[in-house]
Amino acid sequence: MKSQRAPVPGSSTTPRATDWTATPFTGDLLRGALDLERTEHGVLPHRLPARARAQCADGQLAMAEAQPSGVRLVFRTRATAVELDTLRTKMAYQGAPPRPDGVYDLLVDGHLAGQASVTGGNVLMMDMTTGSAETRPGPVGTVRFPGLPDRVKDVEIWLPHNEITQLVALRTDAPVEAVPDGGRKVWLHHGSSISHGSNAASPTTTWPALAASLGGVELINLGLGGSALLDPFTARALRDTPADLISVKIGLNLVNTDLMRLRAFTPAVHGFLDTIREGHPTTPLLVVSPILCPIHEDTPGPTAPDFSNLGEGRLQFKAAGDPAERADGKLTLNVIRDELARIVKQRAADDADLHYLDGRDLYGQTDFAELPLPDQVHPDAATHRRLGERFAALAFGIDGPFAAERA
Structure with missing residues (x-):
């Protein structure tokens, strides 16, 4: 020990x-x-x-x-x-x-x-x-x-x-x-390895754990490294889990894996949100697009390992796609952000409890200049803290989509 x-x-x-x-x-x-x-x-x-x-x-x-x-x-x-x-x-x-x-x-x-x-x-x-x-x-x-x-x-x-x-x-x-339920609201979150906590210093300093602490809510973290892929069984798990607040961070793993094209992405997002709404028809639901990741902003996946510094203990990543392939419907982070914003705007006309957050408001170009992604994909411990603080301010803050429900 x-x-x-x-x-x-x-x-x-x-x-x-x-x-x-x-x-x-x-x-x-x-x-x-x-x-x-x-x-x-x-x-x-x-x-x-x-x-x-x-x-x-x-x-x-x-x-x-x-x-x-x-x-x-x-x-x-x-x-x-x-x-x-x-x-x-x-x-x-x-x-x-x-x-x-x-x-x-x-x-x-x-x-x-x-x-x-x-x-x-x-x-x-x-x-x-x-x-x-x-x-x-x-x-x-x-x-x-x-x-x-x-x-x-x-x-x-x-x-x-x-x-x-x-x-x-x-x-x-x-x-x-056992400790009795203290009456705090339950926040159910789903995302990729960044939500899972990759490169965070400890379990209470992953960005969702930090945001939950600052927001005064109970966290259920379904951040699944490499596996935020709009899988129907994940949507059903979200649907069937009691929660007062829900957020889904969508996009990076779909580019990493080069899993689908834009034609499949749009109905898959709709289906994912439809399934969640079957169990949580009026729960505040926040759709979050990817944070800045320069290698995939305009270059499709897949993401490939870069072994050049592996002997020093540093595994890095690079984009293996071709920007020209966007014309064939390949996904990039900018394509995904634009489509997620459009989908949420369309659905919000009939769903006042559905909200959108651009991931670059959590970590954008200025942040990258100060706190670059060490492996080109995942944030370090200091950036997890920044993400948690930013999310808490934007989601749980006085004007945030979770503000009224967390009291």
């Missing part, structure tokens, strides 16, 4: 083994997951329901939805020490230095009180030159948070947003209980 825990008041004495209380993982202790799978090791949180997972065999989607971005354990306790056994699955790239360990964020009464990582676990070794992947098994690890304040408090443990995490055991030196 590699600890990054910030100092907190309270005892740092490790309890005797007989002093521990073991608590099973139940739905009332977990937030942000849509399904809990019982495994041979414990409980695996999923961000898509089983029915959705059964309709797609794509390995990228399977990995993304099982990485628990926004998923957290929430309980009330007097405990001064918490231990969590987990079995992680960490990604690695063949020929590149090891990636940083995932981080567990511990909050006490809403404030960050500690950070830690686990060792051991499985490694998913990716070979970007061949596209192959191999899982190398490893042991269960333990994350420890001693020295918590000796009083009744609400504790949240946010799981690493970038590591598949099976929950094996929870131990505390005092009993725990």
